[in-house]
Amino acid sequence: MDVRVLASTPDPVRVIYTAARTCYSAGRPAELWAEEAARPRMERLVRQVVASGHHSVLEHVAFTLAVAGVSRSCSHQLVRHRLASYSQQSQRYVAGPFPYVTPPSWTRAAALAGRYDAAMAELNHLYEEALAAGIPAEDARFVLPNAVTTNLTMTMNLRELMHTVGLRTCERAQWEIRDLFAAVAAAVRGVDSFLGSFLVTKCERLGYCDERETCGRYPVIGDR
């Protein structure tokens, strides 16, 4: 798995600051933008916005990420987050051989680990034979397993990144998508450590756990 930021909104803290002040100020946004507030003042406003829960102003900042080497199981889950843009490698147009992901539980299951690799090799072989026999790629792929990797270019705004990282880095999430969103958060922190600092598991931001089954890191609220 490899996750990198390809592009992101320039001057993002100033963008959020300007958007937030547009709501509460008589000034025109282009004037508020030109004011060039001191960085600590802008950061303070961003922190207030995050704490207040009025997250719509965070939508003005987006990150475009290169995601490579995740399984098709993982990508199927990922694209269920509808408030984002995805361009995904197509199995109709791209013909293998495809690398594949091996879950740690298979690696540990000594007897089965070899069988896993053998099955992958066999399927790739059958897939190639099918292509050679004139079966179109869009049908040949029916034998490809979930383990096969895929690539995506994905764009998500900061509000949705906070939501998805908050949810998917929870202990209850499935390991591969948890790894994916941990890598997304790390990649964002790599280009903007301040905004990236808000990309944490939801319990860290809330100070409590709102899941039905808790891992125990944070106190549970109410009768959940």
Added chain:
Amino acid sequence: MDVRVLASTPDPVRVIYTAARTCYSAGRPAELWAEEAARPRMERLVRQVVASGHHSVLEHVAFTLAVAGVSRSCSHQLVRHRLASYSQQSQRYVAGPFPYVTPPSWTRAAALAGRYDAAMAELNHLYEEALAAGIPAEDARFVLPNAVTTNLTMTMNLRELMHTVGLRTCERAQWEIRDLFAAVAAAVRGVDSFLGSFLVTKCERLGYCDERETCGRYPVIGDR
């Protein structure tokens, strides 16, 4: 593949009629609703709305569909349509054996057809062994192929149904998703033949083809 309508907005033509008239009338929507216009008059207004391209009033009517027996390849494409609601069978929680879809091109490829079924049987066997060895379902599924079937309950409004059926029943779409949306259109026509009549390939509605490569049924427009 099996597609059925489980539920849909009651009195849908009157809903669209009331919504459209809300925009252009001084009357309150509850009064417009109570007017009980004659059916032909309401249908005429719906036809005008569709022809005019101002499709937002069509969003007030939705269909909830039971979709069963499509491959995971197909569902992965399906859920890329973001303006809909999906509840999909989870391979984390539901453990097989899973039925699978066989593309016609494999069936026709005489020598390979048997290999296809053998590979499916083998993978299901390896999957079961993995579960028996204590590998969690969410990891065991990595060996399951795209061909394995899945089920969804899906809700789409009429505007999005027109868009997706228009796009996905085009000759250029992949055969399984083309079959799926043909079945969706047929299921909607089964409960409402009038509204279902708008669920056609986009070229039939437009009177021309806007694809880059045309199947020739309709004239191509401009320099595409």
Added chain:
Amino acid sequence: MDVRVLASTPDPVRVIYTAARTCYSAGRPAELWAEEAARPRMERLVRQVVASGHHSVLEHVAFTLAVAGVSRSCSHQLVRHRLASYSQQSQRYVAGPFPYVTPPSWTRAAALAGRYDAAMAELNHLYEEALAAGIPAEDARFVLPNAVTTNLTMTMNLRELMHTVGLRTCERAQWEIRDLFAAVAAAVRGVDSFLGSFLVTKCERLGYCDERETCGRYPVIGDR
């Protein structure tokens, strides 16, 4: 202000039940639907879904509401909720006279109350004169005040209704939109008392207050 349900998904609890079970069952959704589980069992599952926070299955149920007699201030706020469908009376196509909303604070400000009504009458008069002088309705309306009423037909799914009612019936919301969403919740309860029971201020559902300034009804969490 007048809010009524015009239409809603039939058999909504069974729709949610079927959608939720689709995720966790090997059964096809049409079979799960046909099972006809006992009502208490279905309600228990809906309650679990709401408590768990996995609210996407609630999107399969939608309510179409007739909203009449709210101010244009209110409608401007309302349509900022983007996950809904609106058909709103157009001031380009519908020419007055328009009724108007009087906020209680104006009524109480004895000296000013009469001035308010006089201003409204004057504006309506100027508006009519402008139309008579050949100014198009789309320009004549520039003199119409925020107080002037508007009507909408609006469709929102249950997930978004829970979100918006939870947010907008909070003491911190502006009075008219608070009244509007209280009326929306009451109208939904009128057609489905069980599902309507989930349309409460967010603090009632959470058991605590997550606003920065609290009204004191529920304990505040953390350092907000």
Added chain:
Amino acid sequence: MDVRVLASTPDPVRVIYTAARTCYSAGRPAELWAEEAARPRMERLVRQVVASGHHSVLEHVAFTLAVAGVSRSCSHQLVRHRLASYSQQSQRYVAGPFPYVTPPSWTRAAALAGRYDAAMAELNHLYEEALAAGIPAEDARFVLPNAVTTNLTMTMNLRELMHTVGLRTCERAQWEIRDLFAAVAAAVRGVDSFLGSFLVTKCERLGYCDERETCGRYPVIGDR
């Protein structure tokens, strides 16, 4: 009215190029990005994407715009485009005096032009009196007319910009929102003349008119 680009996705043509190639290439997006294709080749691919109608890859590029001095009539229409992010000056928090927009048709109606300005002055006066009398700003604003200006910071991706500019710069759109989107297109062209070149009235892109009433610039298609 004043419209400026505050921020936009850096290296946008390369972003679109990388996203489009992610779908059809075996290469990882970060590799495709690093390839640094020649500008003409990237532009050719973007043109193909636009012509083909497969516009989802255009969503990876967004523009954040400062919009100032539009009427509340205009902003109410604007925010109906749901696939965008808006931060709008709040009449609850910002108290006047507010500038206002005068439609040309009022200016031309000699006798009425003076009445328009007088009404605006009177309303601003009543508004100020109301504030002085202790009426909260959120209620005082009920007397403010549609003509009063507002400011927004808005972020829209390129796909939605193409859609909204295409629709709203049509002759049939109301003059103020037509001016707004003409200014949006000009502002985008100011920072990226290539991508801005796609922000044209829909008939210019399509080569024909799909409106029910045509202005005659382009041939009408079919029986519309």
